[in-house]
Amino acid sequence: MLVNFGYFLLVLNFILYAIGFFKNRKSYKIFTAYLLLIITVELTSYILIKLHVSNLFMSHFYFIGQFILLSFFYSNLIKDEFQKKTIKIGFVLVLLTLAIQYGVKSELFLKFNLYEIFITSFLLIIYATFHFYNMLDGKKEFYFVNMGILLYLFSSTILFLIGNLTAKFSKDVSMITWTVNVILVIVYHLFFLYEWKVSYLKRNKAQIID
Amino acid sequence: MSPKAISESEIIATAIFSCVSFLLMGLVLILFFYFSRKKITQKELEKRDLEIQHQKEQLHAIIVTQEEERKRIAQDLHDDISSKLNIVSLNTHLLSASELTEAETKEITENIISLTAKALENSRKIAHNLLPPVFEKFGLSAGVEELCAEFESSKSVKVDYKNEVTFDEKDIDRHLHVFRILQELMNNSIRHGKANEITISFSDENGIPTCNYADNGIGFDSKNAENQKGLGMKNIDSRISFLNGSIQISSEVNKGFTANFTF
Numbered sequence: 140m141l142v143n144f145g146y147f148l149l150v151l152n153f154i155l156y157a158i159g160f161f162k163n164r165k166s167y168k169i170f171t172a173y174l175l176l177i178i179t180v181e182l183t184s185y186i187l188i189k190l191h192v193s194n195l196f197m198s199h200f201y202f203i204g205q206f207i208l209l210s211f212f213y214s215n216l217i218k219d220e221f222q223k224k225t226i227k228i229g230f231v232l233v234l235l236t237l238a239i240q241y242g243v244k245s246e247l248f249l250k251f252n253l254y255e256i257f258i259t260s261f262l263l264i265i266y267a268t269f270h271f272y273n274m275l276d277g278k279k280e281f282y283f284v285n286m287g288i289l290l291y292l293f294s295s296t297i298l299f300l301i302g303n304l305t306a307k308f309s310k311d312v313s314m315i316t317w318t319v320n321v322i323l324v325i326v327y328h329l330f331f332l333y334e335w336k337v338s339y340l341k342r343n344k345a346q347i348i349d
Numbered sequence: 350m351s352p353k354a355i356s357e358s359e360i361i362a363t364a365i366f367s368c369v370s371f372l373l374m375g376l377v378l379i380l381f382f383y384f385s386r387k388k389i390t391q392k393e394l395e396k397r398d399l400e401i402q403h404q405k406e407q408l409h410a411i412i413v414t415q416e417e418e419r420k421r422i423a424q425d426l427h428d429d430i431s432s433k434l435n436i437v438s439l440n441t442h443l444l445s446a447s448e449l450t451e452a453e454t455k456e457i458t459e460n461i462i463s464l465t466a467k468a469l470e471n472s473r474k475i476a477h478n479l480l481p482p483v484f485e486k487f488g489l490s491a492g493v494e495e496l497c498a499e500f501e502s503s504k505s506v507k508v509d510y511k512n513e514v515t516f517d518e519k520d521i522d523r524h525l526h527v528f529r530i531l532q533e534l535m536n537n538s539i540r541h542g543k544a545n546e547i548t549i550s551f552s553d554e555n556g557i558p559t560c561n562y563a564d565n566g567i568g569f570d571s572k573n574a575e576n577q578k579g580l581g582m583k584n585i586d587s588r589i590s591f592l593n594g595s596i597q598i599s600s601e602v603n604k605g606f607t608a609n610f611t612f
Contacts, residue, residue, distance in 0.1 A: 307355050
C-alpha cells in the first residue's frame with residue numbers, strides 16, 4: 140500500500156517535471172533525469188524480484204547514478220568557484236576510488252557497499268549544505284528539493300548502512316526498516332511535489348497555454 | 350551457526366561507518382552554522398557601512414548648504430545694504446562740508462532719506478527671506494499660503510494650494526522643515542523645471558500628515574540616479590529623515606514632477 144503510494148508519487152513527480160523539461164534551465168533538466176533514474180532503478184528491481192533474482196546489486200546503480208546526476212545538478216546550480224571545484228574533485232575521486240574498489244573486490248557487487256553508500260550520500264549532503272549556504276542571501280532555487288534531499292540522505296544513509304545486517308534478519312524484522320525507508324521516500328517526493336507547485340506550477344501552466 | 354548468522358566484523362564495520370557518518374554530518378552542520386554566521390555578520394557590516402556613508406553624505410550636504418546660505422546672505426548684505434549705507438555715509442560727509450547752497454543741502458538730505466529707506470526695505474526683505482514672519486506668527490499653512498502668493502506675484506506661475514490638516518503650533522520646528530522643503534521644491538520647479546503650474550496639498554492619511562506636490566514642468570528621468578544627487582535633493586532627504594518621514598519622487602521627461610512626503 141505504502142509502497143504503491145511511493146511509486147505513484149515518483150511517477151507523478153516525473154510526469155510533472157517532465158512537462159516543463161524543454162523550457163527550463165539545465166539544472167531542472169538534470170533533476171528530471173534524476174527522477175527518471177529512480178524510476179528505472181525501481182522498475183528494474185521490481186522486475187528482478189518477479190524473476191526471483193536478487194536485486195541487491197541494483198543499489199550500486201542507484202547510489203552511483205544518484206551521485207553522478209545530483210553532482211551535475213548541484214554543479215549547475217552553484218555559482219561559487221570554490222564550491223564548483225569541490226564538486227568536480229569529489230566527483231572524480233569518488234568514481235575513481237569506487238572503480239578501484241570494485242576492480243579489487245568484485246564480490247562487493249552482490250551486497251551493500253558501505254563505503255559507496257557513505258561517500259556518495261555524504262558528499263551530496265555537503266553539496267546540499269553548500270546550496271543552503273548560498274541561498275542565505277540569494278535567490279531561492281530548488282529550495283524544497285534541497286531540503287528533501289538533505290533530509291532523505293541524512294536518514295536513509297543510516298538505513299542503507301545497516302542494510303547488510305537487516306538483509307540477514309528474518310523477513311518480518313527486516314521489513315520494519317524498509318517500511319521506514321518507504322515512508323522517508325514518500326516524504327522525499329512530497330518535498331519535490333511541493334517544490335514543483337511553488338516554483339513551476341504557474342510557469343509550466345503558462346507554457347502549456349502558449 | 351546458521352548460514353544467516355551475522356559476522357562480528359560486519360557489525361563492527363556497520364557501527365563504525367554509522368558512527369563516522371553521524372560525526373561528519375554533525376561536523377558539516379557545525380561548519381554550516383559557522384560560515385552562515387560569518388556571512389550574516391558580513392552582510393550586516395556592509396549594511397551599516399552603507400548607512401554611515403549615507404549619513405556622511407547628508408552631513409556634507411548640510412555643511413555645503415550652510416556655506417552657500419552664508420554666501421548668499423553676505424552677498425545680499427553687501428549688495429543691498431552696505432552699498433546703500435556707503436553712499437549714505439558719503440552723502441553725510443558732503444553735508445558736513447561748508448559752502449553748501451540751500452538747494453544742495455536739500456538734495457543731499459533727500460538722497461540720504463531715500464537711500465536709508467531703500468536700505469531699510471532691503472534689510473526687511475532679507476530678514477523675511479531668512480524666516481518669514483507670517484510663518485512664525487501664524488504657522489505652516491499661512492506661511493505656505495504667503496509663499497505661494499509670493500511666487501505667483503513675482504514669478505508668473507500659478508500655484509494651487511489646498512490644506513485639509515490642522516497643524517499643531519507646538520510642532521513649529523518640524524513645520525519649518527516642511528516649509529523649507531516646499532521652498533526648495535518650488536524653486537526647483539521654476540529654476541530647473543520651467544513650470545508654470547504648481548499644486549500643493551496637505552492631507553491626513555491615517556493620522557499621518559502628508560504633502561502632495563506636483564508641477565507641470567519639463568521633469569527629468571527619476572530612474573537616473575544622477576538626478577537624485579543634487580544638493581537640493583540631498584537637503585530635502587536629510588530634512589525628511591530628520592522628520593522621520595518618507596518621500597516618493599516620480600518624474601518623467603516632459604511629464605512634470607510629483608513628490609509625496611509624510612512628516
